[in-house]
Amino acid sequence: MNFPGIGLLKGFVVTARNFLGSYVEKDRLTTRQYPEERPKLPENSRSFPFLVFDGEDPEAGMRCVACKICEKECPPQCIYIIQDRDAAGKPLKRPRIFDIDISVCMSCQICVEVCPFESIRMDTDYELSSFDRFGSLVLDKSKLLKSNAYYHGIHPTEASETDARIEADRKKKEAAAAAKAEAARKATAEKAAKAAHPPEETK
C-alpha cells in the first residue's frame, strides 16, 4: 500500500507541469484570444448555405433554376422558393424569391448534396449574431447570392472540382448538340440528295 498522500502529490506534479508548461509549450496553452485572433477553419468547414452565381451579375449568372429539390429535401424545411414568371405568366428557370431562415437551418448540408445544378453551397461565415429575431436571420436572394470567386476563396478544392464537373457537363452537352446538329445536317443533305437523285428501287 502506498504512503497516504502520494497519489495526491503525483496529481499536483501533473497540474504543475501543465501550469508551467503553458508558458513554454504551445500545446498546453490552448486558449485563443477570439476577436483578436481567429482560428483558421479547415476547408471542409461549413456554417450556412449560400447561392453561387457565375460572372459579375448575380441575377444573370445565377445557377439556381428554381427546381425546388432543396426545399423539398431540407430536413427542418427552412428554404422557401417561388419561381419567377415572365410578363405572359410563363414560368422562368430562376427563382423570384429564395429565402433561407438560418434561425431554423441546422447546417446539415443536405441541400448541397441534392442540388443537381451545383448552385447551393455552404458558407463558412460564423459571425451572424443579430439584435432581432426575424429581420437579419431570414436571408433573401440578395444576401444569399455570392460569386463563384468567393466560393473559390473559401473552399478551393471543392470549388475546382465543381468547376471541372460543370465544364465537363458543358462539353458533353456541346458535343451532344454538335452531334445532333451533324446528324440533322446529314439527314437534310441525304434528303436533298434523295430528292435530287431518287434511288432506282423506289421507282
Added chain:
Amino acid sequence: MNVTLDGETVVKLQPVFGYLHRNHEKIAEGNSWLAAVPYTDRLDYICPLTNNWAYTLAVETLAGLEVPERAEYIRIITAELTRLQNHVAFMGFILADMGAWGSALMYAFREREKILDLFEALTGARMMCNYMRFGGCRCDLPSGWLESAGQLVEGFPAFLDEMEALLTGNEILLARLQGVAPLTPERAINGGLSGPILRAAGVDYDIRKVDNYGLYSRFKFRVPRGRVGDCYDRFMIRVLEARESVEILKQALVGIPDGPVVNPKAKQRGFRPPAGEAYGRIEGPKGELGFYLISDGSDRPYRFRVRPPSLINLTLLEELCLGTKIADVMVILGSIDIVLGEVDR
C-alpha cells in the same frame, strides 16, 4: 430528480426527465430516409458519428446494401475516435460531478478538442457531423487527414498516462469512488444494461465482438471487465477502453485500403428500401445503440424507433442510489454516463 432523504441517506429517488424531448422519432417518420441522418447527430450529441453509424447500419440491413471496404475503415476510425473523446470527456465530467471543477475537465477537453478538430476537417462540423450515408460515407478523407489522425493517436497514450497520474491514485478520488454503489452481474443483465457499465459489473459483452458488425472481426483488441462493479470500476473501465480504442485506431490507420467511400448503387435522394423491418445495433461509447426501422416501401420510414443506451442504463439509478449518502448520488449518476439528448430524444 426528486430525492427523498432520511438524514443524509437516500430512501427514494425518482428521475424526472423529458425536458429535452424533441420528438426525434416522429420527425424522422415524417421526413425522408436521408433527412433522418442529421437528426441522429442530436441524439447523443457527444458522439454523433456512432449515432450516424447505427442508423445507416439499420438502413443497410433493411435494404441489403453492401459497404465498400474503405468506407468501413473510415467508419471504424471515426467511431473509435468518438469513443476516445466520449471517454475522455467522461473522465472530466465525473471529476466535475465530484466537485473537482477545473483541471481534470480542462485537460480532458483540451484533448477532446483535438479530436473535434479532426472531425471538423473531415465532416465540416465539430459535433453535428452528419457524415455517414447509406452504403458508405459522404466524402473521402481530405489530404493529410490520416497523418494528423496518426499523430493524435500516437500522442494519446501519453495523455492517458497523464490523466491516470492525476486521477487513479488520488486518495480523495479513491475514497469517493471505491465501494460506492456496487452492481452484481446478474442485476446488470436483468436490468438490461449495456456498454461500459455492464462490463464494469464483470459481464463480458461487447457488441463489437458479439455481432462483428463492420470489419471489427479483423481487429485485435481486448474487452476490459471490472470485478466489483462499483463506481471506481466504472471509471477505470473507460480508461482501459480508451487504451483499447487507441490500439484499434493504430491498426485501422495502417490497414486502410484505397477505393470508393460509398456504394454507387445506393441512392441517397428518394431512397426507398423494400418493405420490411430491421434492427441495427452498434456498441456505442455509452452502450448498445440500436435503431429499429419498419419500411412500407415508401420514401419515409413507417416506424422509427431508437433504443437509447443512456435511458436504459438510467433505469437502475434508483436501485444504485438507495441507502447511499446524498453526496454520492451525483457521482453515481456521473458514473452511469448519460446524455440527456439521448434519454429524452
